[in-house]
Amino acid sequence: MEKKITLQIGETVQLQLESLGGAGYSWVIAQNDEQVTGVKLSGTEREPRKNEPVGGSSVTNVSVIGTGKGVSSIKLEQKRIWETDKEPLKTVVIEATVV
Numbered sequence: 001m002e003k004k005i006t007l008q009i010g011e012t013v014q015l016q017l018e019s020l021g022g023a024g025y026s027w028v029i030a031q032n033d034e035q036v037t038g039v040k041l042s043g044t045e046r047e048p049r050k051n052e053p054v055g056g057s058s059v060t061n062v063s064v065i066g067t068g069k070g071v072s073s074i075k076l077e078q079k080r081i082w083e084t085d086k087e088p089l090k091t092v093v094i095e096a097t098v099v
Contacts, residue, residue, distance in 0.1 A: 004095045007066040015062040017076070017092060019043065024080045025089055027060045031075035037096045038065040039074055066098040 005013050017027055021043060032039050040063040064074065073095055077088035 001090070002093045002095065004097075005064065006097045006099060007064065008099055009066045009068065011066050013064045013096075015064070015094070017060045017062060017078070019058045019060040020078070020089070021058050025078050026081055027062075027076050027078050028081065029074070030077045030088075030091075031073060033070070033072040035068045036066070036070040036072035036098050037074060038067050039063070039076075040065070041076075062094075064094065064096055066096075069098050072096045072098070 003015070007013050019025065019027060027041055029039050029041065042061045042063075043058060062076065073093060076092045076094070078090040078092075079086070079088040
């Protein structure tokens with residue numbers, strides 16, 4: 001998945017990603033230009049739904065903060081951090097332009 005955002009220095013844009021924390025998957029920052037953007041990840045538990053299996057999904061909040069003018073290609077990967085020899089389950093690329 002790819003997403004494009006534009007923000008100003010000091011501005012924060014919030015995004016949400018489906019997460020599979022109950023199955024051992026985490027979102028990690030694989031790439032970011034820290035001179036242009038800061039990225040913070042935080043989890044949010046979701047209330048279990050009726051008939052939803054154990055180990056279901058939750059939400060990961062992504063905060064992108066403009067720190068300097070330019071373009072940053074942010075790459076987020078959903079993977080099990082101990083499985084270093086496997087490809088990520090999902091990859092999200094955010095093209096962030098800070099003006």
